[in-house]
Amino acid sequence: MGLLNLKLIRSKQRFVDYRDYIPFEETIEGAKQSNLSVGDYIDAKHNKPGATQDTIDEMTKLGVFAEKIDRVCEIGPGSGRxxxxxxxxxxxxYCEVYETAEDWKNWLVQQYDLIAQPTDGKSLSSTPSESIDLIQAHKVLPGQPSLITFRYFTEMARVVNKGGKIVFDIVTEECFDDATLENWLATGRGYQHYPALMSKQFTIDFFARRNCAFVGSFFIPMKPGKTECMVFAKK
Ligand SMILES: C[S@@+](CC[C@H](N)C(=O)[O-])C[C@H]1O[C@@H](n2cnc3c(N)ncnc32)[C@H](O)[C@@H]1O
Structure with missing residues (x-):
């Protein structure tokens, strides 16, 4: 290669998940057969019926939608429920997503007027700083190793506008006890690193150091346990 003055360069790495998200075709077909929307079908089959709407209702109570939200970004939207x-x-x-599952990403682009950004599984590198009014991630961070979660935390604090909201759920110590752990061990359920524990106080302090105030939190089921959904507002 040297003689020809050529150099081998590794192409840009793409995020490859070692365990795929729920199967695309089976899920779309299952929803059709059950006469449910894809979101309601996923709630019923993989979580608790109504859990998605409960999350939105709790976000509303915490003032997430109190001011105009004109630019939205979601990490790992999956079906987009x-x-x-x-x-x-x-x-x-404006709406953009960072989604690692190709089939679900393509489906979202077909269903909604949104931009699917190139996704490396740890950054929001195509999004300018302070450009987003609501950045959210649901049931994504409980599957990530802590360093990936901290990278995403840093990125969320960077891209959100002043006055904008950050919403995500994590498995805090308040979601966990011996009985819950036994359930996880007994059922062997899980996806990626579910249920990856993350300290609540460390998370609150982490965002406070980045000018994002803790607004509040609530619990949402993530079978066979639960997650704590946290809301922050950038000052
Ligand atoms: C458990 S699913 C949750 C999907 C959706 N938020 C919901 O609750 O229905 C996790 C989603 O995040 C995506 N994902 C997994 N790891 C990711 C990563 N490191 N960065 C971005 N998306 C990721 C998966 O492809 C999947 O769509």
């Missing part, structure tokens, strides 16, 4: 409700509530002029 949360995004769908946010779009209906806020009618933003």
């Amino acid at each position: 949360y995004l769908d409700k946010v779009l209906q509530l806020c009618h933003p002029s």
Whole structure:
């Protein structure tokens, strides 16, 4: 190669998940057969019926939608069951997603007017700083190793506008006890690193150091346990 003055360069790395998200075709077909929307079908089959709407209702109570939300970003939307409700509530002029599952990403692009950003599984590198009014991630961070979660935390604090909201759920110590651990061990359920524990106080302090104030939190089921959904506002 040297003689020809050529150099081998590794192409840009793409995030490869070692365990795929729920199967695309089976899920779309299952929803059709059950006469349910894809979101309601996933709630019923993989979580608790109504859990997505409960999350949106709790976000509303914490003031997430109190001011105009014009630019939305979601990490790991999957089927878009949360995004769908946010779009209906806020009618933003701009929406983008970072999604690692190709089939679900393509489906989202077909269903909604949104941009699928190149996704490396740890950054929001195509998003300018302070450009987003709502950045959210649901049931994504409980599957990530802590360093990936901290990278995403840093990125969320960077891309959100002053006054904008950050919403995500994590498995805090308040979601965990011996009985819950036994359930996880006994059922062997899980996806990626579910249920990766993350300290609540460390998370609150981490965002405080980045000018993002803790607004509040609530619990949401993530079978066979639960997660704590946290809301922050950038000052
Ligand atoms: C458990 S699913 C949750 C999907 C959706 N938020 C929901 O609750 O229905 C996790 C989603 O995040 C995506 N994902 C997994 N690891 C990711 C990463 N490191 N960065 C971005 N997306 C990721 C998966 O492809 C999947 O769509």
